[in-house]
Amino acid sequence: MDIAFVSQIVVSGLILAVIYALVAVGFTLFVGVFNVLNFSHGDVLMFGAFAGFTAFLPLAGLGVTSPFLQLVLVTIASVTCTIALGLIVARFFILPLKGAPLLNTLLITLMLATVIREGVRLFYPRGSNPKSFPALLPTDFVSIGAINVRVDTIMLIFAGLAIIVATGALIERTRFGLAIRAVAQDEETARCMGVNYRLVVLGAFALGSGLAACAAMINGLYYNEVNYSMGLMLAIIGFCSAIIGGLGNIAGAILGAFIFAGLQIVGSLFMPFSSAYSDVFAFAVILVLIALKPTGLIGERVSERV
Amino acid sequence: MTNEAPLFESRGLSKRFGGLQALADVSFSVRRGEILGLIGPNGSGKTTLFNVVTGIYRPDGGAALLDGREIGGLRAQAIYRAGVTRTFQRCRLSTELSIFDELMIGAHKDLDLGFMANILHRKAFRAAFEEKREQARSLLAIFSAELAQRMFEPIARFPMIDRRRIEICRALISRPRLLLLDEPSAGMTHDETRQLMDDILETRRGNPELAVVIIEHEMPVIERVSDRCVVFNYGRKIAEGSYREVASDPQVQEAYLGTRHGAAA
Amino acid sequence: MSVTTRNGMRDRMFAAFALVATTLLCFAFGRALLTVNDERIVVALLVTLAAGIVLAERRVTRAPDSALVRGAVSTAPAAVLLAIVALILVFHANHFALLLICTLLIYVTVALGLHLQFGYAGVLNFAGAAFFGIGCYTAAVLTQLAWLPHPVVMVLGGVFAALIGLALLPPVLRTRGHYASVVTIAFGVLFTTFLEINETFGGAQGMHVAGLSLFGFDMTRNIRLSPGVTLSFYFGYAVVALLLAVGAFALVTRIERSWIGLTLDAVRLDETRSACFGIDLARWKIFAFCLGNFIIGVAGALFGMLMSFIAPPNFSFSASLMLVAIIILGGIGNRWGVLLGATLIVLVPERLQTIQEYRVLLFAALIVGLLLIRPNGLAPRRMRRYFGEGSA
Structure with missing residues (x-):
């Protein structure tokens, strides 16, 4: 195997890992503050990708031709729409189910995901066809020794990593992060100490959805394609990552995402003929991992009061 | 007091949760037919002991013996089959x-x-069902004629005191050898508690070998029903003996009873 | 003595009256739903159905002990069965109506399998369509072997579905709470992907399935009974589908009315409590998951033969969600709700072509609304009775 090939694999693996990590962190946040398996997360992400794509369409006509300005506007549109949708989901469909059976919350988020997905497929113009997402970053190559990598790829990886690090800092260092951690640890005590529970849940959903928008942007800019069914697979991968890392644990979610991406890359090395088989391989390994270590690699908090 | 082997014996049972030593080297035994009161302040490890003995938690150390057979660390299902039930x-x-x-x-x-x-x-199923129905009816009737009559109605329709009774009947119907009662009087008035205790004692007439360990905060209840008491504090056993003995133990008074009950004893 | 006899007489008369009335109502409703072409009338029928259910439920909750209500409740199974038999007989030559009845009955069977998993044991299965597909593909492959009798093919469809489900169970059993559902969701999504890319099972083009032949009856062509009477080739399928659905219903009913049903409820409602009273959680979850998938697989094999051609989109994740929607609309844990849910999800889009394209969206939105407004479904489960209505 030559070094160029290896480097290409490493780079595409890193992109995947960053996207998955952004999704998985959202899942783990939702589990932390509300103990909800929010399956609509993936389709909220897809909605964000379509919002960004839609925002791009009229830009050239409006005279905005600078790729940088376009990128900024598209990102703002995507993040805003995603956060708005995430907040709607949290406020009207998840918060009212406080105390309802877990099955009901799970079913609601699954069906909401379907509503969003089908809504885009049916009502977006030609919604069932893939849309080509614009390449807004410089696409020329840089050479590091024998390795040729596209500039946009490197920028996306670093942007993604920076967002993840910033999120970690937000959770660990700020008052908002402290409130999230307090609620995740013990909701009742946190309330008694004056934490506004609803606000924290909504904040966590806004944060998680914003991260999903970032994942959507990175995904769109790297693959130059968005389609209505992308959210489902990302949701499953993100959630699996969160589980194998240890639910409710940010570092675990990131670790899980990197493991998943790594497995897909290994799978594609052995089965280069089809990416779908490498997905099957990655899921099979993940299922074995879950069976072996159901509470995750970095243990989750488990305490049931009997 | 006889010299026969105890029905249940805890030999140095221990359980840790992270940095918290919930049970530390706890040893005591329960004789056949005995009612043992288990007392101690909140968080002193009483319920943890029940959870370890019934197999919900695995002990970190020590042994739990039922009739000389090790049950510590078995699955909850196996411990139930061995004859330990709880509320x-x-x-x-x-x-x-x-x-x-x-x-x-x-x-x-x-x-x-x-x-x-x-x-x-x-x-054949119908015959088995009818046999069970009569068994359930006669057990419930000891506690309340109304419960026996309305036994096919959903539990949601019954008040707290009836739910306690149902829980106790559920624990008794398999004719266990050791019954663990976790605060049966919580949320009840004194009269209701007294009634419940009388009913529990009543069921022992048909099953004199049944030993009961009861966790209770109401001291008068413990005084009335228990043959012996074990006192916990911070996961350790700090005293054992008759109610009078433990109530007058200065260590117990300091840890738990305080001045209120200490003077009475 | 004479008073009780007279009461018994009265009860029997009421029961007979209720039986006839319910049968006629169900038959008339089914016949109208299957034949009416004007979509406005279909909508009117659905509104009538909804109103009827609301009224009937009110009556039952207000006066559960009245002779008429008891008569109606105790004869309802017979009435529904009679009505379906009558519909099959009336439409014996009508391909389209019979195909709809077959499809409905097959989906009822599938939903009963899911009902066993969700409603009793609380094991969540979001890959129902995948297990259904395993049954279909088993039929597609095995009907190529001419020597293999078709009833055996159907049973094997169920066996394969159960076995593949078994492979998914270790992570499901070990993961806490409902997070295990991600395992079946992943399987449900990957199953279609796998079908599309593989070469052996026809890939995205799908596969042909040979028609059912039972005891020498070839069910791929019409049967001429006499010069005037010709049975549609779907008639035989309708009979088999009805037998299957009735069998599944009887099995599920007996499970509910037994210690097994009680045990499954205990597992679903509180695992810690159940463990403390000797219930082997894994054993009963495996039981419900495998038996449920077996039922789904058998129904799938029949569906494959009925359709004679199957392709991956039939077994997508959306299809799995629609199967779940059937049992939620009916009310999780209510056997009768399954019939109602299947009618809404399977039959209504066929009769209301306007909504066909939007049905997944519509039903998903309907479920969201229902869970917010009426969390227990349209017809929540009633208390367990071990021996039919009237007895203890």
Whole structure:
């Protein structure tokens, strides 16, 4: 195997890992503050990708031709729409189910995901066809020794990593992060100490959805394609990552995402003929991992009061 | 007091949760037919002991012996089959089930769960069902005639005191050898508690070997029903003996009873 | 003595009256739903159905002990069965109506399998369509072997579905709470992907399935009974589908009315409590998951033969969600709700072509609304009775 090939694999693996990590962190946040398996997360992400794509369409006509300005506007549109949708989901469909059976919350988020997905497929113009997402970053190559990598790829990886690090800092260092951690640890005590529970849940959903928008942007800019069914697979991968890392644990979610991406890359090395088989391989390994270590690699908090 | 081997023995049971030593080297024994009061302040490890003995938690050290046989670390299912049942501090009843259904969960080890017996041989199943129905009815009747009469109604329709009774009946219906009662009087008035205790004592007439360990905060209840007491504090046993003995123990007074009950003893 | 006899007489008369009335109502409703072409009338029928259910439920909750209500409740199974038999007989030559009845009955069977998993044991299965597909593909492959009798093919469809489900169970059993559902969701999504890319099972083009032949009856062509009477080739399928659905219903009913049903409820409602009373959680979850998938697989094999051609989109994740929607609309844990849910999800879009394209969206939105407004479904489960209505 030559070094160029290896480097290409490493780079595409890193992109995947960053996207998955952004999704998985959202899942783990939702589990932390509300103990909800929010399956609509993936389709909220897809909605964000379509919002960004839609925002791009009229830009050239409006005279905005600078790729940088376009990128900024598209990102703002995507993040805003995603956060708005995430907040709607949290406020009207998840918060009212406080105390309802877990099955009901799970079913609601699954069906909401379907509503969003089908809504885009049916009502977006030609919604069932893939849309080509614009390449807004410089696409020329840089050479590091024998390795040729596209500039946009490197920028996306670093942007993604920076967002993840910033999120970690937000959770660990700020008052908002402290409130999230307090609620995740013990909701009742946190309330008694004056934490506004609803606000924290909504904040966590806004944060998680914003991260999903970032994942959507990175995904769109790297693959130059968005389609209505992308959210489902990302949701499953993100959630699996969160589980194998240890639910409710940010570092675990990131670790899980990197493991998943790594497995897909290994799978594609052995089965280069089809990416779908490498997905099957990655899921099979993940299922074995879950069976072996159901509470995750970095243990989750488990305490049931009997 | 006789020299026979104890029914249940805890030999140095220990349990840690992270940095918290919930049970530290706890040793005591329960004789056949005895009622042992287990007292101590909140968080002193009483419920943890129940959870370890019934197999919900695995002990980190020590042994739990039932009739000389090690049950520590067995699965909860095996410990139930060995003859240990319990009630829960916060009632664990499925309120959408009927009283009868909930009792049958308690009688699970006596139920024939074969596919044929349940699905195909309905005549034989009917006989088994009727036998169980009478068993449940007569057990409930000891506690309340009304419960026995309304045994096919959902538990959701019954008040707290009835739910406690149902929980106790569920624990008794399999004719256990050791019954663990976790604060049966929580949320009840004194009269209700007294009534409940009388009913529990009543069931022992038909089952004199039954030993009971009871966690209780109401000292008068403990004084009246228990043959002996064990006192916990910070996961350790700090005293053991008759109610009078432990109540006058200065260590116990300091840890738990305080001045209020200390003077009375 | 004479008073009780007279009461018994009265009860029997009421029961007979209720039986006839319910049968006629169900038959008339089914016949109208299957034949009416004007979509406005279909909508009117659905509104009538909804109103009827609301009224009937009110009556039952207000006066559960009245002779008429008891008569109606105790004869309802017979009435529904009679009505379906009558519909099959009336439409014996009508391909389209019979195909709809077959499809409905097959989906009822599938939903009963899911009902066993969700409603009793609380094991969540979001890959129902995948297990259904395993049954279909088993039929597609095995009907190529001419020597293999078709009833055996159907049973094997169920066996394969159960076995593949078994492979998914270790992570499901070990993961806490409902997070295990991600395992079946992943399987449900990957199953279609796998079908599309593989070469052996026809890939995205799908596969042909040979028609059912039972005891020498070839069910791929019409049967001429006499010069005037010709049975549609779907007639035989309708009979088999009805037998299957009735069998599944009887099995599920007996499970509910037995210690097994009680045990499954206990597992679903409180695992810690159940463990403390000797219930082997894994054993009963495996039982419900495998038996449920077996039922789904058998129904799938029949569906494959009925359709004679199957392709991956039939078994997508959306299809799995629609199967779940059937049992939720009916009310999780209510056997009768399954019939109602299947009618809404399977039959209504066929009769209301306007909504066909939007049905997944519509039903998903309907479920969301229902869970917010009426969390227990349209017809929540009633208390367990071990021996039919009237007895203890």
